[in-house]
Amino acid sequence: SQTIHQWPATLVQPVGSPLSLECTVEGTSNPNLYWYRQAAGRGLQLLFYSVGIGQISSEVPQNLSASRPQDRQFILSSKKLLLSDSGFYLCAWDRTGHGYTFGSGTRLTVV
Amino acid sequence: AQSVTQPDIHITVSEGASLELRCNYSYGATPYLFWYVQSPGQGLQLLLKYFSGDTLVQGIKGFEAEFKRSQSSFNLRKPSVHWSDAAEYFCAVGVEVSFGNEKLTFGTGTRLTIIP
Known part of the structure; x- marks a missing residue:
């Protein structure tokens, strides 16, 4: 079966520091991959x-920027974090017509 | 561009009562439609989806949704809610942007509170 992993689960970073969030998918090949952000009290933004x-x-x-160095790996990065980058980041993969499968998310707090 | 509206930000229902969460979408053709549920601090779990065919779709956890083209709606229902249903619910519309690639646009969510 397919699984999706996201880490870390929680992250507190100072303003101006770099960021790297990783997402990997197992059990499938050539998935479509997505990064969403969910700000407090708001919906999901692709x-x-x-x-x-x-x-x-x-x-x-x-x-922010994203990279996909391997088929089942998707990385979200930043060179210098801003306060406004705080939020809940979700990775997802899909096969057309089946909807997305989401990871468990990363809670990022920029201080 | 497609859009999704969930008019109810927060709904409170008694345990055992029926539930209906509203969702309206805007899209020029027949879209793919989804309902997701999110527990606090967790990712999103797919409840059900509609692509074509029967307009009443059944999902997990006893949920169902009905696609009404004339009203551009895809409301989620459950005949009797349980305390474990308390969560945030998101409606989404999917559009195929290229072969094999589909983008979802989400509503802002409805928070469901269950009272004893």
Whole structure:
């Protein structure tokens, strides 16, 4: 069966520090991968999606970037965090028509 | 562009009572429609989905939803709620942006509180 892993679960980082969140999928090949952010009391905002290795589409201009160095690995990064980057970050994968399967999320607090 | 509206930010129901969560979407064609549930601090779990065919779809945990094209709605229902149903519920519309790639747009969610 397919599983998706996200880590770390919780992260507290100072303003201006770098960020790296990792997401991996097991049990499938060539998945579509997604990064969403959920701000407190708000819905989910799509940040990036990827349909293959090295293929990244950005949905909104921001302080973050994404990379897909391997087929089942999706990384969310920042060189210098801002206070506004705080939120709950969710990775997801999908097969068309089946909906997304989400990871358990990373709670990022920038202080 | 597609959009999803969940008009109810917070709903409180008594345990054992029936539930209906509203969802309206905006999209030019027939979309894929989904309902997800999120417990505090957790990821999202798929409750049910609609692609085509029967407009009444059954999901996990006793939930069902009905697609009404004339009203652009996809409301979620449960005949009798349990205390464990307390969570945040998200409606989403899926659009295929290229072959094999589908993007979901989510509503802002409805928080469900269950009282004894």
